[in-house]
Amino acid sequence: MTAGRPIDPSRHAVRRRSLIEGLVATLMFPLWPHTSLPVRPAIVMVDGWILSEADLAEARVLPTRRRQPNDR
Amino acid sequence: MIDDLAQSSTDIPAFDADVCIAGGGVAGLTLASRLDAAGYRVVVIEAGGRDVSAAAQDAYAGETVGTENLPLRETRLSALGGSSNHWGGWCRPLDAVDFARRDFFPDGTWPIGQQDLAPYLDEARALLDIDETSGADLDLADAGGRLQTIEMQFSVPPARLGEKFWRSLSASRNVRVILHAALVGCACDRATGRVLSFGVASTAGTRRLECRARLFVLAMGAIENARFLAIENRRYDDRLGNRGGAVGRSYMQHLHQVLGAFVLLGDAPPAPIVGPAQRAFFSSTPALLRETGTGAFRLYTSALSCPPLGAELSRVARGATCRSVAGEGMVLVTAEQLPDADNRIELGDARDGLDRPRVRLRWTVTERDRRTLQVAAWEFGRYLIAAKIGRLKVNAAILSGADPVAGWTRLASAPGAAGHQLGGARMSRTADDGVVDRDCRVWGTENLFVAGAAVFRTGGHANPTLTIVQLGLRLARHLERLLAA
Numbered sequence: 272m273t274a275g276r277p278i279d280p281s282r283h284a285v286r287r288r289s290l291i292e293g294l295v296a297t298l299m300f301p302l303w304p305h306t307s308l309p310v311r312p313a314i315v316m317v318d319g320w321i322l323s324e325a326d327l328a329e330a331r332v333l334p335t336r337r338r339q340p341n342d343r
Numbered sequence: 344m345i346d347d348l349a350q351s352s353t354d355i356p357a358f359d360a361d362v363c364i365a366g367g368g369v370a371g372l373t374l375a376s377r378l379d380a381a382g383y384r385v386v387v388i389e390a391g392g393r394d395v396s397a398a399a400q401d402a403y404a405g406e407t408v409g410t411e412n413l414p415l416r417e418t419r420l421s422a423l424g425g426s427s428n429h430w431g432g433w434c435r436p437l438d439a440v441d442f443a444r445r446d447f448f449p450d451g452t453w454p455i456g457q458q459d460l461a462p463y464l465d466e467a468r469a470l471l472d473i474d475e476t477s478g479a480d481l482d483l484a485d486a487g488g489r490l491q492t493i494e495m496q497f498s499v500p501p502a503r504l505g506e507k508f509w510r511s512l513s514a515s516r517n518v519r520v521i522l523h524a525a526l527v528g529c530a531c532d533r534a535t536g537r538v539l540s541f542g543v544a545s546t547a548g549t550r551r552l553e554c555r556a557r558l559f560v561l562a563m564g565a566i567e568n569a570r571f572l573a574i575e576n577r578r579y580d581d582r583l584g585n586r587g588g589a590v591g592r593s594y595m596q597h598l599h600q601v602l603g604a605f606v607l608l609g610d611a612p613p614a615p616i617v618g619p620a621q622r623a624f625f626s627s628t629p630a631l632l633r634e635t636g637t638g639a640f641r642l643y644t645s646a647l648s649c650p651p652l653g654a655e656l657s658r659v660a661r662g663a664t665c666r667s668v669a670g671e672g673m674v675l676v677t678a679e680q681l682p683d684a685d686n687r688i689e690l691g692d693a694r695d696g697l698d699r700p701r702v703r704l705r706w707t708v709t710e711r712d713r714r715t716l717q718v719a720a721w722e723f724g725r726y727l728i729a730a731k732i733g734r735l736k737v738n739a740a741i742l743s744g745a746d747p748v749a750g751w752t753r754l755a756s757a758p759g760a761a762g763h764q765l766g767g768a769r770m771s772r773t774a775d776d777g778v779v780d781r782d783c784r785v786w787g788t789e790n791l792f793v794a795g796a797a798v799f800r801t802g803g804h805a806n807p808t809l810t811i812v813q814l815g816l817r818l819a820r821h822l823e824r825l826l827a828a
Contacts, residue, residue, distance in 0.1 A: 311487050314725055317659050319603075319742065321724025321735045326660040 345513050347392065348545040348552070349523035355552060358519055360386040361826050363541050363554045365526040365571075366562035367391075368425020369808055370795035372504045373470060373815030374560060374822075375518050376511070381823050385518045386554050388543050390525040390563075391421035393505065395428065399546055402525065405566075405702035406691045411759065412596075412706050418762040419564055423522065424505025426564070427808070432501030434473055434809040435493070436464060440629040440639070441679075441803035447636035448681060451801040454772045454781040460813040467812035472502045478624050485730035489631040489722050493624045493641065496809070524552065526563065526571060527697055529791075531579055537789040548697050558790045558822055561768075562815075565594065565797040569688040569767035570702045572778070572785070584768065584778035584785040591689050591767050593682035594704065595802045598712060599761035601752050602642060602676040602720055603737040605727060606656050607669040626804060631722065637715040638679030641804040642723055645673045656734055674723060674735070677761060678715045679802050680708070688767045708759075713744045763807050768797035783818050790825075794818055 313324050346355050362378055364371045367389030378385045391399040399421040407415065420428045437460070442453040475497040482491050512520050521543070528542035530553075538559045543552040561568045569591040576585045584590055625642040632639060653668035680686075691703035720742070724735040738752040739745075753759075771777020774786035779798050785791040794815050796807045 311725060311729070314721075314728060316737070316742075318655075319736050319739055320656060320659045321721065321728070321737065322660055323728045326734075 344515060344518070345509075345520045345522065347522045348543070348550055349392070349547065355521065358386050358554060360384045360519070360554065360556040362386075362558045362560060362822060363388070363556035364560045364562050364794075365541060366425070366560075366564065366567070366795075367423045367505070367520060367522075368562060368564060368795070369427050369504055370425075370811050370815045371560070371562035372424065372508050373812050374562065374794055374819050375520075376470070376508055377816055377819035378822065379511075379515050379518045381819075383517060383823070383826055386556065387512075387518065387520045388524040388526060388541065388554065389423050389520060389522050390546060391423065392522045393423055393509070395420050395422045399523065402546075402695050402697070402699075403567075404695070405704060406693070408703060408705045409686075409707040412704065413760050413762050415566070415702065415704060419566070419764070422505060423509070423520070424503050424507075427502060427504040430498075430501050430808060432471075432498035433806040434468075434471060434496040434498060435805040436460070436813065437803045437805050437810050438629075438639070440632060441801055441805075445632065445636075447633075450682060450776070452772075453800040454770055459781075460810065460817060463813040463816040464809075466816055467809055468496070470502075470812055470816075471498045471809065472507075473498050473809075475499045477622060482628075483625075483726065483730070486722070486726045487729070489628055489634070490625050490642075490726055491628050493626045495624050495643075498808075521552070523547075525697060526561075527699065528578075529559070529575055531575075531583070531788070531791075533579065533582065535789055536582060536787050538791045544697055546696075558792065558825060560792045560794050560818070560822075561785075561797075562794040564795060565764040565767045566688050566702055566704065568793055568795065568797040569594075570690065570700075572768065573688070573690050574699060582787045583791065584774075584787055586787060587773075587775035587777070589769065589771070589776060589778050591687045592684045593766045593769055594686045594688050594706060595680045595682055595765040595799070596706065597761035597763045597765075597802060597804065597806075598676070598678040598680055598708065598716060598759065600676060600716075600740070600759050601738045602674045602716070602723065602741060603735050604650075604652055604671060604673050605644075605733050605735045606652050606671050607733040608731070625723070625726075627719070627722070631718070635714075635718050637718050638681045638712065639804040640676055640678040640715055640719040642674050642676050642719060645675055652736055655736070660734070669733075676716060676719050676741075677804050677806075678712070678719060679804050680712050681715075682766060682769070682801060683707075683709055683711075686766075710744070713741070716741045761806075763796065763802070765796045765799040765802045765807060768793045769800050770798045771800070782821050783814070792818060792822070 361383040362385045364387045367387045403416045405415045439457040442456045444452040473496045477495045523546045524543045527544045530539040541554045572590045623644050690700040693701040720737040727733045768778035779793050783792045
């Protein structure tokens with residue numbers, strides 16, 4: 272026995288934008304909130320680490336290094 | 344006055360009240376204390392006693408289906424004060440974005456806004472003994488508008504509301520608390536939708552009472568409120584807030600687990616994040632939610648131990664960025680689970696000691712939820728790089744979408760869910776897509792209300808107790824107006 276009747280899934284689905292809404296959104300594109308966020312530099316993931324591309328570029332320059340006091 | 348239905352020698356006469364509240368937890372005691380101060384006669388029926396007992400906890404046992412969940416019996420406390428008897432005191436009000444319409448998720452739109460709860464914030468803070476804050480809400484220049492630091496507030500030590508109000512409740516002439524008294528039914532006029540009385544039984548089932556009042560409130564926690572409504576709707580043909588089948592639907596948790604571990608680089612400049620010896624709190628910004636269509640999240644750095652990762656980073660990045668590792672730490676995430684109608688509280692086949700159906704909880708962490716966690720990881724990793732703070736190693740379980748595994752990626756304090764039970768009797772604009780209206784009145788009834796996190800339309804990332812108290816104070820004000828009319 273469930274708590275209630277089956278529900279109308281359309282009420283719980285993400286509503287699709289209408290054609291007009293889509294057109295307005297396109298015209299408003301420069302003002303659309305999320306587009307105001309700046310584009311960010313690329314990052315990469317290696318073995319679960321989130322790294323900058325520079326991290327890997329420098330790796331080619333410095334393939335090895337001496338052990339440092341803070342290394343564990 | 345405090346009575347105990349478990350003590351057979353106690354004579355409890357019939358009690359006509361202005362308001363009958365089922366549940367003496369955070370929501371119920373907030374209401375009772377406020378109505379007491381306003382001079383109204385209140386009866387609070389609490390299934391537990393002054394202390395937690397195995398007998399009272401037994402009613403909380405149930406079945407869980409879906410993603411591994413926290414045990415139903417252990418995450419809730421059946422005692423005066425409810426979950427305040429074991430909470431950690433973390434507080435933050437919901438953000439404005441939590442109430443607002445999100446284009447990617449219109450189902451989450453509340454019928455009230457942050458401004459409707461703001462007048463009760465100071466009183467809620469005082470009731471919870473909040474006297475410590477951490478940080479401030481600030482944009483982070485290096486986070487590209489996607490992360491911000493946030494203020495968290497703390498009830499220190501965590502307010503135990505049963506103990507806090509024990510003396511005043513004992514001395515009160517207006518409030519009568521009946522311990523070890525479980526709500527087992529209600530009498531309702533089918534024609535008018537008016538609740539006439541609550542049926543009450545002692546936890547052992549040996550004594551019965553009928554509580555009559557003008558107004559009735561369900562304040563037993565999200566799961567128990569939905570369970571009660573589901574049981575009674577069998578008798579009342581879904582008239583108690585279930586016209587649209589919403590009772591028990593869209594149960595929500597806060598996802599809570601280790602996001603990853605970070606390595607601080609020695610040449611890092613001063614920044615809002617600081618070493619693992621200090622906590623720092625971050626959250627998603629509304630702009631990020633609009634950009635990604637995910638739930639909100641909060642991050643905090645922690646001094647909890649993790650394996651040394653500096654050497655691993657030097658292998659992965661081949662050394663250039665990590666010549667001088669200044670420290671390591673962990674970052675934990677608490678994330679909003681966007682409501683999903685299939686996550687639901689329903690009635691199981693087993694029965695409790697009072698012959699009521701036990702609860703069956705269907706709960707799944709969806710792909711959308713997992714994406715929220717992944718967005719949190721990517722954004723925090725980006726921020727550490729942009730701010731020249733360090734590098735993040737993401738918990739593999741978050742990347743793979745798997746459940747957390749043993750080891751440093753799964754902590755006892757962050758097992759995957761936070762134990763916050765939200766939804767099941769959500770607030771709505773119409774009777775078709777929720778259980779209560781903007782005043783927390785159960786749709787289809789004249790005088791039955793719900794208090795607590797059951798009414799949350801969405802959960803945000805904030806710990807819910809402060810909002811529960813704000814909602815309770817607001818409901819008390821509404822009930823006062825009704826009683827005065």
